[in-house]
Amino acid sequence: MRAEECVRAIKKMLAARSGEYVRYEYLEHEVVFDEPRALSTEEFEVALQMVHQEYEDQAHLAFAGKHLN
DSSP: OOHHHHHHHHHHHHHHHOOSSOOOOEETTEEOOSSOOOOOHHHHHHHHHHHHHHHHHHHHHHHHHHHHO
């Protein structure tokens, strides 16, 4: 897994936890909260798998597009 996949997975997790009154965001390799909170390992794994699948899908589409021309 590439570091950018991990960052995108963390951003997905934070977006899911954000709401109308609270917004979390990823800043320069650290997550900023009002109070420190541990992120769920399971949630991270699911988000990371989703991001990884997005990369795989993009790679397959790019490969298929190059071979259709």
